[in-house]
Amino acid sequence: MSLFGSAAASAPNNTIGDLKGDVAVSETPEDSISDLSFNPNPNDAKDFMAVASWDKKIRIYEVNTSTGQTQGRHMYQHNAPVFSCHFAKDGKRVVSAGADNQAKLCDLESGKDSVVAQHDQPIRSVRFFDVDSQPQMIVTGSWDKTIKYWDLRQQQPVASVQCQDRIYTMDVKDNLLVVGTAERYINIINLKEPTKIYKTLQSPLKWQTRVVSCFNDSAGYAIGSIEGRCAIQYVEDKDSGSNFSFRCHREPPQGNTTQVYAVNDISFNPVHGTFSTAGSDGTFHFWDKDAKHRLKGYPSVGGSITAAKFNRDGKVFVYAISYDWSKGYQGNNAQYPTKIMLHPVLPDECKPRPSVKKR
Template identity: 70%
Template sequence: MAGLFGATSSATSNTLGDLKNDVELASPPEDSISDLAFNPNPADLKDFLAVSSWDKKVRVYEILSNGQGQGKAQIEHDAPVFSVDFFKDGQKVISGGADKQAKVLDLATGQAVQVAQHDQPVRCVRYFENNGTPMAVTGSWDKTIKYWDFRSATPAGVVNCQERVYTMDVKDNLLVVGTADRYINVINLKDPIKIYKTIQSPLKWQTRVVSCFTDSQGYAIGSIEGRCAIQYVEDKDSNLNFSFKCHRDAPQGNVTNVHAVNDISFHPQHGTFSTAGSDGTFHFWDKDAKHRLKGYPNVGGSITATTFNKTGNIFAYAISYDWSKGYQGNQATYPTKVMLHPVQGEECKPRSTVRKK
């Protein structure tokens, strides 16, 4: 089923999305953007967006009713920042980067404190709760993931991985960790020190991103070679696993240019998902109907990170250089910006299907 979505790659009028209402955030980072996170607290009527960058900073923007954003707070690291996440209450932000640390910023006080340490750069940070206790998990190029209870300076637990951690995601009690050499580790956060299951990615090329389903029953994997895989955690659901091609140019003779899938984000209500890539496009997909909902025109640069806000009516995407074309591809004129796409009508709604019993 690897080519399942392949037939939809030529956009038709009903699947071609519109970018005309997208809004650019003012005062963007000064270097490539590595990660995006919205505050998840449904009780907070405001949207706050955290943006991490290679310029050694995390910026937090308040998204105003007119779609514009204004600076709210900032964390400074000693090296490029690779990952950022909000606490569940939306009041604090955790970030990690090449300075081998993770830091927590309290939005109320503007104070940032170091909360984690690794022997190599921290590639990923995610917030979670253990029986109501705020916790973080950090994944590093030192081949470990570490759990942190913010009341202690030492890790609450350490798990050794096969290789360097490249990507990681958490949803409810599901933690998925993607490493070098295409290993995917699945961990049940109720038993966090034990790896529940390890697979080798069904995609033959390097893992770029993993992202958990909204219902935490599985996860999506994106690779550097323009493919995405849908994987369910439990073996009983393995018949639902499949992979498909995406982020590929139309063939020119015998040559097809393929592009990295840089990020995958799941819609918080509908369970549909986005892919975004080095080709400068993003797409919305329905995994259950095995159908592409919408594809969007090229945005003028690689898309390096994406996220939906808590209600799913804003889709944020970062445009910046992702090094997919090496040093020579990084031009001074390359755009670095964060765009907000208002999710309209049916864009992310699942396709209605008549299921056979």
């Protein structure tokens, strides 16, 4: 049976994607959506999604990935807008953080939540991580220019790392932690030595970093910036010949003017290793970094895409449409859409291009 019915199965086999099979999530947030996270546990019979938003709430939805139907299962609250959320690998806990300078942990089985981390300024990003056989810990990155590591059995951070500037984005994969700060600094940390910055560089993109996302194999990461560009970077110098950047989320030039939009989120497909970009222009695209090729591009969804993620088996791509403040206060109005859409991923949409062997 095809995902979300037969409409999605009719998508043409070319580089223009089809939105006809996309399904809206019910009971969406009341303000802009800042982050999304899926339950990564492959052994769970059900798929769950966490949504962070500016209405100070975290919502947990159960998602039927065959039909696209969703049902709200739990909700808890912060004291200020929530910027980041992340599922634990067992799928039983969610951590979230935001403008109240706190991170909260919610146990989904009991429904109870508690404060587990504190910074001097808003926490921009939070992630679970685990090293070797140790219990899962969390790492927080804040506008107070620090990264802090938290053992959930203790009230105080077990370690802290000073960064060059405010932390805007952060991602973890295996032992790789990548941190993007203001002034375009990128810090790479090996989580086996969490208090040492393994490598620091400035982003190859010329404007503010919006998002970093680690490759599935943790060999590198993608960077998205406010000027409609994306960079593919490898951690080790020996692989640096494969680094490159490309333009995306831009409109064709009109005379001497080119409309440029922020890349708000990047997500790697967990099965194929291809990735998505989603932007303020209201479009998303699927890319093959190894072939340096766009697999699919999609029409505008009618508003800025503020967050986007693949689910745990890569069969569903979820994107959040809401105002991202890129046009200031004047750009916001009561009619601006705030919704979450589920896109069924067809087999040809995210598969890498076949490699062409040179004779």
